[in-house]
Amino acid sequence: MTEKLVINFTVNGEKEEKEVIIGQTLLKFIRDELHLTGTKEGCEIGECGACVVLLDGKPVNSCLILGVELDGKDLITIEGLSKNGELDRVQKAFIDHAAFQCGYCTPGMILAARALLDRKPNPTDEDINEALSGNLCRCGAYQEIREAVKASAEKK
Amino acid sequence: MADLKTVGTSVPRKDAIEKVTGSAEFIEDRYMGPMLYAKMKKSTVAHGKIKNIDTTRALKHPGVKAVLTGKEYPNRIGLYLIDRTFLAVDKVRFWGEPVAVVAAVTEKAAAEAVDLIEVEYEELPGVFDPREGMKPDAPIIHEDLANYEIVPIFYPEKGTNIANHFKVRKGDIDKGFAEADKIIERDYYVPQMQHVPIETHKAAVQWSLDGKLTVWSTAQSPNVVRQLLAKSLDMPMHKIRVISSYIGGGFGCKAGASIEGLLVPIAQKFPGHIVRIVFNREEDMQGTFTRQALYSKLKTGVKKDGRITALQYEMVWDGGAYTEYGVNIVRAAGYSSTGAYDIPNVKTDSYCVYTNNSIGGPVRGFGMCEMQWGIERQLEEIARELGMDPLEVRLINGMKKGSTTASGQVIHDLDYDKCLKVVADKIGWGKKEESRDGKYRGKGIAGLVKCPAQPSNAASSAMIRINEDGTAHVMIGATEMGQGMLTAISQIASEALHIPVDKIDIKVPDTDFTPYEWQSVGSRITYTCGTSVKRAAEDALGQIYRVAADLLETPQEDLSFDGKKVFSAKNPDLTATIREVADSCKKCTGEGIAGPIIGRGSFVPTNMTNLDPETGQGNPGLFYCFGATGVEVEVDPETGVVKILQLACSIDAGKAVNPQLCTAQLHGGTIMGLSTALYEEVRFDKGIMLNRNFTDYKIATIDNTPHMDSFIVETPETNGPYGARGIGEQPMIGVAPAIANAVSDALGVDFNTFPLTPERVWQAIKNKK
CATH class of the missing domain: 3.30.365.10 (Aldehyde oxidase/xanthine dehydrogenase, molybdopterin binding domain)
Incomplete structure (x- = not known):
């Protein structure tokens, strides 16, 4: 009934070979098949950014991409950001600045911020606003998020 | 201390x-066991009799385990006014009301089966404006209103659409107006908004063979879910277990009990299985509480020296199709109806009216944003009429130690003056900025107050x-x-x-x-x-x-x-x-x-009392939290775009238990207020919600978040722990009126409603010319 394809990819540094249901979104594949539930679903149609992951280093809404597109690619989810129990400096800065409240948008927000910093190590407020404008935070932690991203930039 | x-x-x-x-574990992140996935069939008419529901084809669909309709499961639920069933029984009262629920082995099969259910309706004339709904010839939405079980602090009017009429009679209103040198009277309108937490509503239930019901829910209160389910299902409380995970934002929409009970009869058929429902964004926007729209008439009498002698407030709330929770918002707005001001003579009538719009319910502010919009706009008009400084008018009338609220409650622990002054100082109050590059600048201020709207027990x-x-x-x-x-x-x-x-x-x-x-x-x-x-x-x-x-x-x-x-x-x-x-x-x-x-x-509170049914007098407030918002704006007359140049907010937290998190709440509430002030409005067309996603319903993003300056004032709350009081909702309340006051100051035009979209602002400029 459901057709599957075998794909090869890297997830959080580990090589994987897995079957993926054709037509399944990358978001569902990450949550239901890889059991990486840090990636959140907020709208399913690319409007909120809660499901942002890094695909070959670029932030993408995983609800708008099919799981099969992961073939041959490198995926980083929020679970892969801290290394050996050590938090990434963006994660640390989010804690220091109280840059989250409910925490539901936080994984996507942090990954989008990470991608910005990789591209632009010293972003301006405008750069941050532009890079994170697709990530909705209804708790309204935006000012703290902006401060946290700037602080992570300064700590090189 | x-x-x-x-x-x-x-x-x-x-x-x-x-x-x-x-x-962090949210409800959907937990592996619970063998699953069944539930999906709702929703009404396609706003008001109509259900003639027939044919579930035959849905039941035959591969993967489908059960289909349930309201006929089989007519149980009622509600917090204050038990007017709601989990599934529509004989009639539907809003567009998108659940009429049946399907459970299947996959979400896809459940969704496909929902499309195979055929429902026949006999459409009835609808009520889409509560003012129309109050008229004697309006179609009646709840024929059984008089028979509904209700907490006896609410006053529905038999044979009408009025689910609650709350009255305040303080002092002598006629004398108050007679003493006034000027009388100002205006209509205001606040539209519906949606909470849109990034995590939607979700629930899962499991029935075990020993008759134990386990519920996982995004609800803000597991205890109220348990209490309401116990009543609705006639079960003892020790047989119901409600488990909370982290919740991805609530803001009121996850208060009370909503979706959990929908799944119970299905779970009972499949003991051991977990039956789960996850609302998608559209279902979440359309099927859960919206902020009730408010149509109001506010009249104040004021002396030449700026002192307000009388206030008469008529509020007509769009309660939506069910007001099991909303009746209390109407009550809270009534007993707080002088806002942050000490006014001796008050007459308030606050009506909760059924309509065929989406269900009204609690939202951050619990009626205060809507009610104080009128107060804080009218103070601006009073100041202009008297040629006074709007800050001065607020300071003269603002509550002080020993002031009484609309309900006559005496307030002791506050420093409202300070809340106003710190934001005014920050934005350079009194220094008028000249317009630049053809853009107009203006400053505005608004105060706020709120007590928890909770039962006295x-x-x-x-x-x-x-x-x-x-x-x-x-x-x-x-x-x-x-x-x-x-x-x-x-x-x-x-x-x-x-x-x-x-x-x-x-x-x-x-x-x-x-x-x-x-x-x-x-x-x-x-x-x-x-x-x-x-x-x-x-x-x-x-x-x-x-x-x-x-x-x-x-x-x-x-x-x-x-x-x-x-x-x-x-x-x-x-x-x-x-x-x-x-x-x-x-x-x-x-x-x-x-x-x-x-x-x-x-x-349990010992300082609260019931309120007199005729006068609304008594002590409804556990504590009162004051604050203020100050704004400087720049308005582009070519485009109508309002740019926030300065945004300052203050809150009297009593004692900030954690200043960083207190500030985060202050900022978060202010941003939510800004978002409603400039962008948010739920649009309906004969009950059909038109903007049901983030593309059509815009909320504030990081790129339209201005820098905020925040001030925590600490006037200890005598009975609060270490002097603390709650501040989570309050920061939102003053933002919309402060922005509107600033835009009015910039343009010399008035706004009786918001959001101040570019279109609305541009139109106002055009109308003035």
Whole structure:
């Protein structure tokens, strides 16, 4: 009934070979098949950014991409950001600045911020606003998020 | 309170590591067992009789396990006015009302089967404006209103669409207007908005063969879910277990009980299975509470010196199709109807009216944003009419120590003047900025107040278990939806127990294990749960001293506890560790003294009363929290775009338990207020919600978040834990009127409604010319 394809990819540094249901979104594949539930679903149609992951280093809404597109690619989810129990400096800065409240948008927000910093190590407020404008935070932690991203930039 | 150690410090959030690493568990993240997925069939008409529901094809669809309709499951539910069924029974009352639910082995099969259900309706004339709904010839939406069970502090009017009529009669309104030099009267309108937490509503239920119902829910109150399900299903409470996870934002929409009960009959057919429902974004926007629209008429009488002598407020609320919760918003807005001002003569009529729009319900502010929009706009008009400074008018009429509210409650712990002055100073009040580059500049200010709108018997409780090594577990029934409750409550426990905050464990609730908490609503948890926890800590500490006194054979009053050991101030050799206290024996004989230490504390308000049904007089407020917002704007007359140049906010927190998290709430509420002020409005066309996603319903993003300056004022709340009061909702209240006042100042035009979209502002400029 459901057709599957075998794909090869890297997830959080580990090589994987897995079957993926054709037509399944990358978001569902990450949550239901890889059991990486840090990636959140907020709208399913690319409007909120809660499901942002890094695909070959670029932030993408995983609800708008099919799981099969992961073939041959490198995926980083929020679970892969801290290394050996050590938090990434963006994660640390989010804690220091109280840059989250409910925490539901936080994984996507942090990954989008990470991608910005990789591209632009010293972003301006405008750069941050532009890079994170697709990530909705209804708790309204935006000012703290902006401060946290700037602080992570300064700590090189 | 000079030597507080933990309260008043910005310790990191208890949930910090979990939330930045993606390991924080939300309901959908948990593997629970074999699953069935539920999906709702929704009404395609706003008001109509259900003639027939044909589920034959859906039941035959591969993967489908069950289909349930309202005929088979007509149980009612509601918090204050029990007017709602889980599924529509004989008629539908709003577009998108659930009429059937399907459970299947996959979400896809459930969704496909929903499309195979055929429903035949006989459409009825609808009510889409509550003012029309109040007319004698309006179609009646709830024919059985008079027979509904209701908490007897609400006043529905038989045979009408009025679900509650709340009255305030304070002083002598005629005398008040007679004394006035000027009378100002205006209509205001506040449209519906949606909470849109990024996590939608979700619930899962499991029935076990021994008749135990387990519920996982995004609800803000597991205890209220349990209470309402017990009543609706006629089950004893010990057979219902409600488990909370972290909640991805609530803002009121997850208060009460909504979707959990929908799944119970299906779960009963498949014991052991987990039946889960996850609302998609559209379902979440359309099928859960919206903020009730408010149509109001406000009339004030004022003397030449700026003093308000009379206020007459008529509020007509769009309660939507069901008002089981909304009736209380209407009540709260009524008893608070003078806002942050002390006005001697008041006549208020606040009506909750059924319509065929989406269900109205609680949203951050609980009626205060809508009601105080009128007050804070009218103060601006009063100032202009009298040629006075709007800040001055607010300071003259603003509540002070000993002032009375609309309901006659005397307020003691406040410094509203200071809240106003700090934001005014910050934005350079009184210094008019010239327009630049053809753009107009203006400044605006607005005040705010809110008390928790909770029943006078809304209780709270806590338990603290002290481990053998001197660490502790705090057990409470409050939920963590972002507000930082886990952290603030741990700090209060730490302060009272003398145990460092990092040695205190605290978790989200599970009704089988955690003690009762009414609801995490109304900005009440810091106060109510905080008081319970403080009492539980004091109880535990008292036990520690009593046992240690016995063990060390020394008077209790000589003992101190430093978080590690109990010691005598007089004899440093007399010490006992918590382990020694927890399984203490007399040194000489080995006879036991006491076992492990468990502290308990509970709280119920003692300062609240019922209100007189005719005059609305009495004490409805557990505490009153004041604040203010100040704004400077720049308006582009070519485009109508409002740019925020300065945004300052203040809140009188009593005592900020955690200043960093208190500021985060202040900012978050201000941003939500800004978002409603400039962007948000739910649009309906004959009950059909038109903007049901984030593309059509815009909320503030980081790129339209201006820098905010925030001020925490600390006038201690006499009975609050360490002087604290709740502040979560309040910061939102003043933002929309402050922005509108600033735009009015810039353009010289008035706005009686918001959001101030470019189109609306541009139109106002055009109309003026």
